[in-house]
Amino acid sequence: MKPRILITEDEAPLVQMLRYNLEKQGYEVDEAGDGEEALLKVRENPPDLIVLDWMLPRLSGIEVCRQLRRRMETRNMPILMLTARTEPTDRVRGLDAGADDYLSKPFTLEELSARVRALFRRANPAVADERLVYGDLVMDLAAHRVYRGNRDVVLGPTEFRLLRCFMERRGRVLSREQLLDAVWGPDLFIEPRTVDVHIRRLRKALNAPGELDLIRTVRSAGYSLEAEKAAAEAPVH
Numbered sequence: 342m343k344p345r346i347l348i349t350e351d352e353a354p355l356v357q358m359l360r361y362n363l364e365k366q367g368y369e370v371d372e373a374g375d376g377e378e379a380l381l382k383v384r385e386n387p388p389d390l391i392v393l394d395w396m397l398p399r400l401s402g403i404e405v406c407r408q409l410r411r412r413m414e415t416r417n418m419p420i421l422m423l424t425a426r427t428e429p430t431d432r433v434r435g436l437d438a439g440a441d442d443y444l445s446k447p448f449t450l451e452e453l454s455a456r457v458r459a460l461f462r463r464a465n466p467a468v469a470d471e472r473l474v475y476g477d478l479v480m481d482l483a484a485h486r487v488y489r490g491n492r493d494v495v496l497g498p499t500e501f502r503l504l505r506c507f508m509e510r511r512g513r514v515l516s517r518e519q520l521l522d523a524v525w526g527p528d529l530f531i532e533p534r535t536v537d538v539h540i541r542r543l544r545k546a547l548n549a550p551g552e553l554d555l556i557r558t559v560r561s562a563g564y565s566l567e568a569e570k571a572a573a574e575a576p577v578h
């Protein structure tokens with residue numbers, strides 16, 4: 342099951358951008374355009390986390406936050422507050438109202454994802470630890486499933502272990518011998534060429550036509566998980 346995030350924000354372009362990026366990271370996203378709608382959606386279908394803008398029509402983010410904290414069922418729901426105001430007093434007011442964390446606009450999508458991940462870790466350390474995320478690639482270790490964006494990636498057991506090995510050592514070049522040790526175990530004698538066969542299968546499953554190849558071949562050295570593109574670096578206003 343993917344963690345659900347409710348985005349409460351009245352600026353449609355920002356909602357769209359947040360939705361696109363959070364879905365790419367394997368979250369399920371719901372949205373509310375004002376404070377009252379947010380409270381309604383929380384009641385109907387409680388999310389696992391709320392991204393809550395301060396300035397909202399009908400009911401302000403602060404008021405939504407207070408009401409959620411008053412109710413038993415939502416008392417511990419992680420809330421990440423967004424705001425265009427930057428004065429320190431407002432930051433204090435936001436945290437006073439019960440927000441768990443606070444992000445002032447403009448922020449980068451990287452910052453937002455980092456805060457979201459941190460809140461999930463704090464709220465549910467066990468679940469957060471069972472997910473490995475790299476760009477739009479998500480490995481759910483508990484459910485033994487892999488997603489790239491919204492697409493299910495179906496892997497055989499060896500490819501699954503290979504990918505996990507890469508995800509846990511992202512950015513590092515791993516030699517065929519290191520991969521053999523990590524995936525097949527040091528006691529088994531397997532030809533290094535076998536690694537190439539499974540890398541090929543992994544690549545085929547991971548990369549749909551037109552998608553960025555996530556596995557980099559480093560000549561005479563081995564393979565690594567391709568560095569993330571810096572597309573998410575532009576600040577969001």
Ligand code: CA
Pocket residue numbers: 350351352394395396397
């Ligand atoms: Ca707003």
